[in-house]
Amino acid sequence: MAAVKLLGLWYSPFSNRVEWALKIKGVKYEFIEEDLQNKSPLLLESNPVHKKIPVLIHNGKPICESMVILEYIDEAFEGPSILPKDPYDRAIARFWAKFLEDKEAAVINAFLRKGEEQEKGKEEFCEMLKVLDNELKDRKFFVGDKFGFADMAANFVGLWVGVFEEGSRVVLVTREKFPNFCAWRDNYITQNKEYLPPRDELVAYFQARSQAAAASK
Missing domain, CATH: 1.20.1050.10 (Glutathione S-transferase Yfyf (Class Pi); Chain A, domain 2)
Incomplete structure (x- = not known):
């Protein structure tokens, strides 16, 4: 079972941002393709406020909103910096x-x-x-x-x-x-x-x- 999961859509620019950051950091993750016409219980449970993708789940804890997720990935994982140091x-x-x-x-x-x-x-x-x-x-x-x-x-x-x-x-x-x-x-x-x-x-x-x-x- 992957410690990192990403709920998203292959064509979503917002999901793409998150995958991009994970790949740059070298983080292994499980991508779970969502159906927005039939949202999964996992998505609804993980993002009860907006009920939208992307959602990053790290060690069972969900993080929502693509730009928030990028900052989380930058801080939580080793690898090349996404945000500048200065x-x-x-x-x-x-x-x-x-x-x-x-x-x-x-x-x-x-x-x-x-x-x-x-x-x-x-x-x-x-x-x-x-x-x-x-x-x-x-x-x-x-x-x-x-x-x-x-x-x-x-x-x-x-x-x-x-x-x-x-x-x-x-x-x-x-x-x-x-x-x-x-x-x-x-x-x-x-x-x-x-x-x-x-x-x-x-x-x-x-x-x-x-x-x-x-x-x-």
Whole structure:
């Protein structure tokens, strides 16, 4: 029986963050795929407040919310640091992680909604990209040249935006408009390819979900 279990979904960017951290730390774990239409008793028991994935269970104790779990993994296990050691750099990493977390709704609206809601989402998303493009100027990652906590938080824009663009044919990110962001995304994907779910499988999943949603209307 594994001392570490992860309740999640193979395609979830939030589950992916946690798997990423566990793999970087070299932690062996059992991945338990959840069915959100039929949530397991273990999930409901482990996260009675939100009833959502991901949930990390370490020695029988559950930890919820992906960014909270990342900090727990960094502190609980040996291995490469996820958060910077310097207090100022740690604060900066947490700031950008929170900024990105607050913008997730804009990303969803820009690609998955229709009409006025989508147009507003596109505006908010492009404003976010302008901020990120300026922040990433002359910088390989969010905090110096080391991949870490804030970059993991950015997996929603680092990987999923490209998936959404390909699946929906709504293209908002170009190298002409956002060269620094695109350079960061290239580094993000190249350096961490082994930790990321296959893009073609994500695109296929997204397209299937979109077609099913359209057919049900």
